[in-house]
Structure formats: C-alpha cells, structure tokens
Amino acid sequence: MHIIKEYKQWSSYLYSVKVLLLLFLCNCEGKRPRSILQPAGPHAEQIAWLWWLMFDTYGVVYLATLLLLVLALLARKREKPVLGSRFVVIAGIVIPTVILIVMLFFELRVSRGIHSTRSDFHVQVIGHGWWFEVRYPDYNIVDANEIHIPVNQMIRFELSARGMIHSFWVPKLGGKRDQLPDHANNLHLMASIPGMYHGTCTEYCAGQHARMAFRLVAHTQDDFNRWLLRNQQLQEVPSQPRLMKGMQVFSTAGCASCHSIRGFSQADIGPDLTYIGSRLTLGAGQLENTWGSLSGWIANSQALKPNNQMPRTYLSPEDLHALTDYLWSLQ
Numbered sequence: 261m262h263i264i265k266e267y268k269q270w271s272s273y274l275y276s277v278k279v280l281l282l283l284f285l286c287n288c289e290g291k292r293p294r295s296i297l298q299p300a301g302p303h304a305e306q307i308a309w310l311w312w313l314m315f316d317t318y319g320v321v322y323l324a325t326l327l328l329l330v331l332a333l334l335a336r337k338r339e340k341p342v343l344g345s346r347f348v349v350i351a352g353i354v355i356p357t358v359i360l361i362v363m364l365f366f367e368l369r370v371s372r373g374i375h376s377t378r379s380d381f382h383v384q385v386i387g388h389g390w391w392f393e394v395r396y397p398d399y400n401i402v403d404a405n406e407i408h409i410p411v412n413q414m415i416r417f418e419l420s421a422r423g424m425i426h427s428f429w430v431p432k433l434g435g436k437r438d439q440l441p442d443h444a445n446n447l448h449l450m451a452s453i454p455g456m457y458h459g460t461c462t463e464y465c466a467g468q469h470a471r472m473a474f475r476l477v478a479h480t481q482d483d484f485n486r487w488l489l490r491n492q493q494l495q496e497v498p499s500q501p502r503l504m505k506g507m508q509v510f511s512t513a514g515c516a517s518c519h520s521i522r523g524f525s526q527a528d529i530g531p532d533l534t535y536i537g538s539r540l541t542l543g544a545g546q547l548e549n550t551w552g553s554l555s556g557w558i559a560n561s562q563a564l565k566p567n568n569q570m571p572r573t574y575l576s577p578e579d580l581h582a583l584t585d586y587l588w589s590l591q
C-alpha cells in the first residue's frame with residue numbers, strides 16, 4: 261500500500277514534466293498553418309522569440325523547483341532542515357523577483373517593437389456575422405475573407421466590425437487585435453515570406469465564431485501589382501447565353517439585393533462577389549472554392565454553416581447551374 265501511495269504521488273509530479281516535454285516536441289517539427297512558433301514576419305518573430313525565452317526560463321525554474329521538491333521528499337525523515345532560511349529567502353524571493361523584472365523588461369521591449377507607426381499600405385478589415393469584409397480604400401477594391409498584401413511592406417490593418425465584437429489574428433504574422441463596432445483599431449503587420457497564411461476570428465462572437473476564418477496571401481511585389489490591376493477592373497456583361505441566363509438569375513432570385521458585383525449590382529449586406537470565381541474559400545474559410553462547393557453553398561448554405569445570414573435558395577437545377585456557371589466565370 262505504501263508503494264502504491266508513493267507511486268501515485270510521484271506520477272502526478274512526473275505528469276507535468278511529460279506535458280511540458282510533449283508541448284516542446286509537438287512544436288519542434290512539421291508545418292503548422294497556425295503556429296506562432298513558425299513566424300513569417302518581423303513582429304511574429306519577436307513574439308516567438310519572447311515565447312521561447314519564457315519557455316526556457318520558466319522551464320528551468322520549473323525543473324529546479326521539481327528538483328528541490330524531490331530533495332525535500334527524500335530528506336523529509338531528517339530532523340534538522342538541510343537548507344536554512346537564508347536559502348528560502350534567496351531562492352524563494354530574491355531570484356524569482358529578479359527573473360520577473362528581467363522578463364518584464366523583455367516583454368516591454370517586444371511590445372514596443374511590434375507597435376509600428378510606419379505603414380506602406382492600408383487595408384480595412386470589417387468583421388461581420390460571421391465573415392470578414394476586406395477593403396483597399398486607395399484602390400477601390402472590395403473583397404471578402406481573403407487579404408492580399410505585398411511582402412516586405414508594413415501593412416496598416418484598420419480593423420472594425422458591424423454589430424458585434426470580433427478579433428483579427430494571423431498567427432504566423434503577429435499578435436491579435438480586437439475589431440469593435442464603434443471604434444477602429446490599427447494593427448501593423450509585415451510578411452517576409454511570400455505564401456498563404458491562415459487567419460481567424462479570435463474573440464468569441466457567438467453563433468458561427470468557430471467558422472469565421474480568412475486567408476492572407478502575401479505576394480511578391482510584381483505579383484501583387486498584377487493582382488491590384490486585375491481586381492480594380494469591373495466585370496463585363498457576359499456574351500455567352502448560359503452566363504447571361506446565370507446573370508439574370510442573380511438579379512431575379514434576390515442575390516443582387518445582398519451581394520455586389522462591381523459594374524453590375526450594388527449591395528453591402530453579404531460578401532462582394534466581383535471576383536468570387538478566383539476566391540480561395542467559401543463561407544469564411546470553411547470550404548475550398550470549387551464549382552461544386554459554390555453550387556452547394558448557393559443551394560443550401562445553411563446546411564454547411566448554420567445560421568449564417570444567407571437564406572436557403574429554392575432554384576430549379578437549370579437555374580442553379582446557370583447561376584453557378586456565371587459566378588464561377590467571375591475569375
């Protein structure tokens with residue numbers, strides 16, 4: 261019985277060591293789209309550096325504490341204390357205070373370092389229930405759930421929301437910032453490596469909070485210039501009869517009262533669809549955008565993302581296909 265009791269006691273101490281080791285091993289390898297420990301921008305690098313500094317420092321403190329605990333358990337039968345009260349004052353008060361002050365210094369330094377005032381490019385991101393509207397005010401471009409930026413430029417994200425509070429986060433590029441309905445917040449981020457990054461709403465906003473994500477694409481400067489040029493253009497009226505029919509369905513089935521297609525319809529309740537055919541995802545990062553998933557989303561988005569603002573449609577198969585063809589052609 262005594263052995264079992266001892267074992268239980270020891271295994272509970274060992275459990276926390278194992279958790280720490282696991283945490284460490286989990287983050288060593290592999291590509292993780294949302295890992296802050298694989299930074300891709302200067303701000304994220306500073307945050308990751310601080311994280312490792314904390315992990316290492318507090319890890320050593322933790323292991324030292326466990327070691328003392330083991331020593332104490334081994335020496336508990338002795339009548340005279342092994343270490344005196346001087347040791348308790350130094351190891352229990354002085355050293356922790358010094359460590360905390362030094363860490364505070366580094367935290368303040370990183371926090372100052374990531375609050376940039378410089379900005380080379382301006383993007384507005386507006387949180388809705390439950391998707392992100394993305395605007396490029398200097399270029400008259402409106403997009404949704406997808407942000408395009410050039411690499412190695414400091415981007416000022418002007419963050420706001422409609423109706424409810426959200427929070428904007430691209431883990432590999434930097435920290436989080438709240439999106440409030442009555443006050444715009446600024447967040448400066450830079451991507452150093454071209455590629456696609458995952459972003460998410462990181463403030464509980466009820467309903468479909470867990471399904472409120474976006475993609476951020478960092479382009480090389482040339483690619484980004486091409487993207488800007490193309491996306492400023494309005495859509496032309498299609499000449500193919502099937503696409504013309506789809507466009508007609510778009511107006512008559514009620515899509516146009518919520519969605520904009522620049523050059524054709526004006527509305528700002530749902531996401532802008534001017535370039536829906538080239539968008540990466542549907543339903544705020546929920547589905548890969550393919551002809552099939554687009555068609556399925558139009559038919560019954562409620563089955564894919566319950567309680568989103570888009571009602572179920574009751575289109576005939578021909579109308580649904582023509583509408584999907586038309587939207588898919590908006591590349």
Ligand code: CUA
Nearest residue numbers: 426461465469
């Ligand atoms: Cu929006 Cu959580």
